[in-house]
Amino acid sequence: MDSIRERVRQAMxxxxxxxxxxxxxxxxEKMGYNPSVVSQVIxxxxxxxxxxxxxxxxxxPPLSFEWIWSGN
Known part of the structure; x- marks a missing residue:
């Protein structure tokens, strides 16, 4: 089963x-985050x-929050 972190990586x-x-x-940058923060999350x-x-x-917007957040 994928973790939320893995789904974030997959989406990116x-x-x-x-x-x-x-x-x-x-x-x-488009998200409004410092690139180092995104790296730390990944x-x-x-x-x-x-x-x-x-x-x-x-x-x-076609990215699914529900899928990334919960895997559903």
Whole structure:
């Protein structure tokens, strides 16, 4: 079973694979986060917050908050 952190990674990779963003830095900036904060979330140094997931989903509305947050 995927963790929330893994689903965040998958969503970010999907955004880059589909050329919507060219880097994690670009995603972070669009989300309104410092790139180092996004890196810390991805590597497990910081917890994934609901606010973080909502911000990620806000940059590309077809991303499913429910899927990222709970796996459903």
């Amino acid at each position: 990779e999907w955004l880059k694979d589909n050329r919507l963003f060219n880097s994690n830095r670009a995603i972070a 590597t497990g140094k910081s917890n994934v917050s609901e606010r973080f997931v909502k911000s990620l989903c806000s940059i590309y």
